[in-house]
Amino acid sequence: MPKFTEQEKEQIRQSLLIKGKEIFIKYGLTKTSIDDIVLACGIGKGSFYKFFSSKEELYYEILKNEEEIRETVLNELFREKLSPKELLASFFHTSFELVEENPFLQQVFQNDDHERLNRKLPEQMLEFSKENTERGIHAVNMLMERGVLPQDDPKVIVGIIQAIMMIRLHKHEIGEDVFPKVIAQIIEFIAEGFTKEAKRK
Template identity: 55%
Template sequence: MAKFTESEKEQIRQCLLTKGKELFTQYGLAKTSIDDLVQACGIAKGSFYKFFSSKEELFYIILQNQEEVTGRLIGGHLRQNLPPKELISSFLHMAFQLADENPLLHQWFQDGESERIKRKLPQHLVKDFARENAQKGITFVQTLIQRGVLREADPEVINGVLHAILLLRLHKEELGKDLFLKIMDVIIDYIAEGLTNPE
C-alpha cells in the first residue's frame, strides 16, 4: 500500500470529501461504490480505508460538515429582526425546507436510512458529532434567551425540544406530504407560541 506524506494525505482526504459529496448528490449513497470514490480521486481501493472505515462514514462526515446549512439556518436567523414567535416559526419551517432541498439531507431522512447508516459508523464518531451539534444548538438558544426572544428556561431542554421537532421529518412519507405539512404548521405554531416571549 502506498505511503503518503502528510500533505498528500490532506489532499486525498479533501478529494474524497469533495468527490464524495458530488457522487452522493448525483447518484445517492446506495448507488455510489467505494470503487467510484477512489477512481474519482485516483487512489487505490485499499488506500480508501486509511481515511474512512466505510462509504457510510464518508457520507456522514460530509453531511455533518455542511457549514452552509448551519450558516443559513442558525446564522441567518440570528441576523433577522423578527418578532419572537415569527423568528422561531421561521427557523423551524426553514429547517424542514433545507431538509427537502438538500439532496444529502433528503437521503438521510429516507425511511430507516439514518439508522442504517449509524449502525455502520464508529460509535465515538456519532457521539462526538451529537455533542458538537448539541453545543451549537444550545449556544443558539442561549443567544435567543439573552435577546429576549425565548422565555427563560434550560437551554439544553429548549434545544432538545427543537431537535425533537426536526426529527418528526422522519415521518413525512409515512404521514403523507400534505397531511405532514398541515400537522407541522400546527405543531410549529404551538411550540413557537409556547417558547417565546410576547412582543
C-alpha cells in the same frame, strides 16, 4: 503509491468529498463501495486510504461539513431584525427546510446509515451528537437572552426542535399534499406559545 503535492492532496480530498456525497445520496452508505468512490474520482484505492481509513470516515466528514453549513445559515438569522415570534418561526422553518432540501441529510436518517455510523464510528458519532446538542443549546440560550424564548431547560427546547425534524420522516403517513401546511401550522403554534410564555416570564 504516487506522492502528491499539497495542492494535489487538497484537490483529491475535495473530489472525494464532492463525489462521495453524490454517490452516497444515490446509493446510501451501505450499498456504496470504495471502488465506486475511487472510480468516480479517478484515483486508485491506495490513494483513497491516504485520506480516509474507510467509507464511513468519508461519510462522517461529509456529514460534519453539511452540519457546519446548516449552522452558518441558522446563525445568520440572529442578525436579522425580526420580532420575537417572527425570529422563532424563521428559526424553526429554516432548521426544517435545511434538512428538507438537503438530500444527503435526508439520507442519513431515512435509511440505516446513521445506525451503521454509530456501529462503525461510535466515538466520533458520540462526539458529533454531543456537539450538535451543544450547538442547539447555545442557539436556544441566545434566543432566551433576547427574550424570544422563556427561561426554561434548553435541552427540552432542543428536543422540541429535534421532534419537528423527525416529523418529516412521516410525511407519507400524514399525506404529502397537506404536509407543508401541517408543518407551517405546528411551527405557528409553537412560535406563538413560546413567545407568549416568554412575555409572561
